Amino acid sequence: MRRKLVVGNWKMHGSIATNKVLLEGVIKGVGQARDADYVVCVPYPYLCQAQHMLEGTNIAWGAQNLCARGDGAVTGAVSPTMLTDWGCTYVIIGHSERRMQFHETDDTAAARFHAAQEAGMTPILCMGETREERDSDWTEFIVGRQLDSILRRYGPGVLKNSILAYEPLWAVGTGHPATPEQAQEVHAFIRARIARCDAEIAAKVRILYGGSVKPENAAQLFRMPDIDGGLIGGASLTAESFVPICLAANALDAATMHWAAAL
Numbered sequence: 001m002r003r004k005l006v007v008g009n010w011k012m013h014g015s016i017a018t019n020k021v022l023l024e025g026v027i028k029g030v031g032q033a034r035d036a037d038y039v040v041c042v043p044y045p046y047l048c049q050a051q052h053m054l055e056g057t058n059i060a061w062g063a064q065n066l067c068a069r070g071d072g073a074v075t076g077a078v079s080p081t082m083l084t085d086w087g088c089t090y091v092i093i094g095h096s097e098r099r100m101q102f103h104e105t106d107d108t109a110a111a112r113f114h115a116a117q118e119a120g121m122t123p124i125l126c127m128g129e130t131r132e133e134r135d136s137d138w139t140e141f142i143v144g145r146q147l148d149s150i151l152r153r154y155g156p157g158v159l160k161n162s163i164l165a166y167e168p169l170w171a172v173g174t175g176h177p178a179t180p181e182q183a184q185e186v187h188a189f190i191r192a193r194i195a196r197c198d199a200e201i202a203a204k205v206r207i208l209y210g211g212s213v214k215p216e217n218a219a220q221l222f223r224m225p226d227i228d229g230g231l232i233g234g235a236s237l238t239a240e241s242f243v244p245i246c247l248a249a250n251a252l253d254a255a256t257m258h259w260a261a262a263l
């Protein structure tokens with residue numbers, strides 16, 4: 001039984017004042033929701049604020065990127081141990097915005113994925129195809145390549161302590177999410193590809209869907225058999241939209257767990 005997980009990715013949004021309102025609302029809204037896991041990935045300058053406000057709650061915090069190297073002469077970079085110093089337990093790796101706008105590659109994503117694990121964090125590896133790639137029927141090729149960049153370097157064992165996220169670029173920030181069936185198809189493909197290496201790990205790894213998830217569509221997406229929660233961008237910026245998404249995951253998980261326990 002895979003526990004549902006909802007991760008908010010604030011991207012480059014926030015201020016000390018607005019974060020305070022948002023986090024207070026999220027703590028109030030999901031503080032009692034213990035049947036799923038919740039994380040917020042905040043911009044670096046707000047890690048201190050996240051730690052201060054979330055320590056001792058059921059909401060974890062993380063970063064949106066890291067440098068694969070240890071402390072050293074790398075101007076502008078943030079090392080894995082700097083993140084763990086602020087209590088980060090998760091870090092997003094290979095988000096499409098990093099790949100497109102900062103020229104990050106499968107190779108650099110793999111190195112950062114590994115560095116995050118070495119520092120004791122759980123990396124959230126993002127994968128997904130563009131609209132053109134989907135229209136050319138390349139979805140499995142692109143997502144398979146992104147997944148294989150990790151598998152072929154480190155083997156399936158590294159997926160024990162990691163999260164995968166399918167985020168089709170055509171759905172990110174567009175208001176046009178993948179249908180539950182479209183997302184399920186790719187999630188099932190990812191799981192089957194891992195199962196070729198290790199069936200047990202494939203059955204256990206959590207695969208999130210990201211791309212225009214809203215309170216209105218979250219439950220339908222999360223109900224699909226291979227979708228284990230969501231990576232939420234725009235809708236994670238207010239408690240009014242993020243909390244219902246978190247609660248959708250919580251309610252589904254609670255219902256599924258009670259059902260499974262009754263068998």
Ligand SMILES: O=C[C@H](O)COP(=O)(O)O
Pocket residue numbers: 009095167171172173174175210211212213231232233234235
């Ligand atoms: O990391 C989050 C994704 O990029 C999804 O963003 P979105 O929910 O604004 O579409």
